[in-house]
Amino acid sequence: MRPLRLGVNIDHVATVRNARGETYPDPVRAAEIALSAGADGITAHLREDRRHISDADIDALADITRKRGRPLNLEMAVTAEMEAIALAHLPHAACLVPERREEVTTEGGLDVAKSHNTIAPLVGRLSAAGVRVSCFIDADPAQVAAAKSVGAAVVEFHTGAYCEAVRHRSPSAPQLLEQLKAAAREAARLGLEVHAGHGIDYETVKPIAAIPEVVELNIGHFLIGEAIFIGLGPAIQRMRALMDEARANSHEMAEELSK
Numbered sequence: 594m595r596p597l598r599l600g601v602n603i604d605h606v607a608t609v610r611n612a613r614g615e616t617y618p619d620p621v622r623a624a625e626i627a628l629s630a631g632a633d634g635i636t637a638h639l640r641e642d643r644r645h646i647s648d649a650d651i652d653a654l655a656d657i658t659r660k661r662g663r664p665l666n667l668e669m670a671v672t673a674e675m676e677a678i679a680l681a682h683l684p685h686a687a688c689l690v691p692e693r694r695e696e697v698t699t700e701g702g703l704d705v706a707k708s709h710n711t712i713a714p715l716v717g718r719l720s721a722a723g724v725r726v727s728c729f730i731d732a733d734p735a736q737v738a739a740a741k742s743v744g745a746a747v748v749e750f751h752t753g754a755y756c757e758a759v760r761h762r763s764p765s766a767p768q769l770l771e772q773l774k775a776a777a778r779e780a781a782r783l784g785l786e787v788h789a790g791h792g793i794d795y796e797t798v799k800p801i802a803a804i805p806e807v808v809e810l811n812i813g814h815f816l817i818g819e820a821i822f823i824g825l826g827p828a829i830q831r832m833r834a835l836m837d838e839a840r841a842n843s844h845e846m847a848e849e850l851s852k
């Protein structure tokens with residue numbers, strides 16, 4: 594089975610910093626710790642309202658990830674301002690996300706089908722500059738097809754609804770997981786690389802990590818919260834161990850079934 598990478602999203606270190614308008618805690622220091630603790634890459638969302646990550650953070654994160662030879666995944670809205678920033682920094686990857694100022698977090702996937710004519714040229718320009726473009730979408734076959742048609746190399750499935758259903762013990766959780774699995778299969782069939790993220794914690798990471806087509810998870814809020822209690826390095830190490838365990842078990846199951 595393909596290896597599973599962990600991208601650690603350090604946005605909420607900046608949320609805590611900005612709550613006081615201070616210079617600490619520093620998201621760049623968090624990124625350094627994350628990479629040393631087993632993160633494969635760093636993910637950051639530069640929002641239009643700069644509520645957490647700042648332009649200066651992106652400058653510094655681009656710098657340290659380059660120096661350490663690790664990927665930076667820039668989450669960005671489909672706007673001319675964000676395109677200019679992405680093209681100035683040329684991160685390894687850019688994940689196109691929907692953005693509304695009034696939302697608490699990225700509450701659903703990007704409607705790629707609806708915005709095809711805006712997204713396709715943007716994907717073209719970023720890809721031509723060497724940035725690997727991902728579309729953050731819901732587990733919906735129409736959105737998977739649209740992501741393929743705009744020329745994205747990657748789709749990241751929004752796992753928020755599933756994770757919330759598990760935490761709230763909602764009966765819809767198994768069905769939401771099945772939708773994620775089916776969408777992952779469909780994306781892989783179309784030749785898209787499959788990532789997943791949003792709302793993942795120690796409990797929900799295992800079923801998601803066991804989806805064989807998924808090759809990268811992007812996890813932030815839970816890890817930063819857990820860091821308050823056990824430290825960022827140990828929280829990441831524990832998440833990484835759970836991912837690896839789930840992956841190894843699903844590999845064994847796949848081998849059993851093929852016998």
Ligand code: PXP
Pocket residue numbers: 602604638668688690698699729749789790791792793811812813814815
């Ligand atoms: N992936 C994408 C595209 C996101 O927008 C976010 C949230 O910024 C995440 C992953 C990480 O979500 P969480 O912070 O809930 O782990």
